[in-house]
Amino acid sequence: MSAGPDPTGPAWPGPAWSGPAWTVRAAVRAFRRAHPEIGDEVCVGLSGGADSLALTAAAAAEFAAVTALVVDHGLQPGSDRVARDAAGAARGLGVRARVLVVVVDPDGSGPEAAARAARYAALDAARDGRPVLLAHTLDDQAETVLLGLGRGSGARSLRGMAGWDAPWGRPLLGVRTDGTRAACRALGLDWWEDPHNVDPAFTRVRLRREVLPLLEEVLGGGVAEGLARTAGLLRTDDDELDRLAAAVPVATGGALDVSTLEPLTQAVLTRVLRRWLRAHGCPSPTYAHLTAVAALVTRWHGQGGVAVGGAGPAEPGVSGGRGRLVARRRHGKLVLEIDRVSGAGS
Incomplete structure (x- = not known):
């Protein structure tokens, strides 16, 4: 199995892989080794933000063939330009890129849920049998667990996002968001700042910018890592309970x-x-x-x-x-x- 270029050299003309850039690439390499079934060809969900851009760069270095799938939700003015720029950045990394234009139907579920449903549907339709790597980070995992705690959702929610849930792969669940930004800076990559990521109208934004920093301050740090660790522990327990339930005969x-x-x-x-x-x-x-x-x-x-x-x-x-x-x-x-x-x- 090819592991891509030598980690001491760049995957494309630019800075060498080292420091925070190597941290992201090492996470992708470890993910690939843990899941050999995914093969040599993958897609990456690319928004143009630092997380997905760093993931795309690392995937380009680790996989034989990568296609960046850029979803244009059409929810903001200029979203088509943002999508084109993201696709251009992907091509600059030596990977193929496609822009997927979707229509978001609120259907009573709220804008976040509706956009997520439309995005996953578009990615699934475009992947052509290949796995899709998503750029969820440790911070995203911590937010997911915290939301589940607040809503009393039980183990199925508190287990968080899976690293591999075919066809979706999340190699960066152990990487902090500030690490992907540092990786992009080290690699000379300019990313897009989504204004929705600072809009307090969205629950996750308030968790990220208000609740988690307060918990970190009150508890002396390590909260995000602790929440992500909790997800991993509960996932193990929940999987075992699911196994026991699946063995129960149904009339x-x-x-x-x-x-x-x-x-x-x-x-x-x-x-x-x-x-x-x-x-x-x-x-x-x-x-x-x-x-x-x-x-x-x-x-x-x-x-x-x-x-x-x-x-x-x-x-x-x-x-x-x-x-x-x-x-x-x-x-x-x-x-x-x-x-x-x-x-x-x-």
Whole structure:
């Protein structure tokens, strides 16, 4: 497997790889060695910011073929120029580049979530079977965990972002944002400063600029690293619980046998129920959904069904037509039904 040019020399005319630039490149090299399945050709999600530009430079040095995918969300005046400049910077590093123009549909999820959904969809459509490297840093991971803590989201959120979750790779989760800026300076690369990154209207901006610095001051530093470490520890635990849940047999026809569920610990039971609900028409079960459905097993006293969301055409194992999806306990089994009548009880 080719590891790119010798680390003592540059990948293109310019400064030698050393110091902060080598830190970024070493992270990409370590990622590639840890995941040989990704192969020699990759895409990189490039915004033109310091994080993604440093990642693109390092990827160009470590992989045989790199394509930079630049997403133009069209959310700011001049976004087309920013996208063209980012693509030009990528080509200056010796990699191919494509600009992907997307339309962001707010769809009630908020501008950040809508833009993220549009970006991932565009990257997935353009990658042509190749993995996509994303420039999330240790700081981004810390913010993700802190958001999960504040929202009471549980281990699935607190585990943070995965370093490799095919087709998405995040080689820089151990690198600080100030490290990518230092790398760009060392390599003579000019990056774009996204005005959204300083706009306090965005929750993550306030976390980054107000909450995390205050925590660092109060706790004497190391908070971002501690949050990222917490994500790694919880990921290990969560993966094991998911493995145990995946081994639980599910009855044919889409129903769950209560006698199989009753011996399970709460942690495993909620994972089995989440998998079951997602497979049959409830794509994003909430904490309230899971707690109420679990009570049909652990605290059964003849209560009625639990509404778990709207439903489209009936799924396999789900009775009824269109309406509200309801989980019920019937004859020793948990079943999902579509309730077209007001009220979820039975």
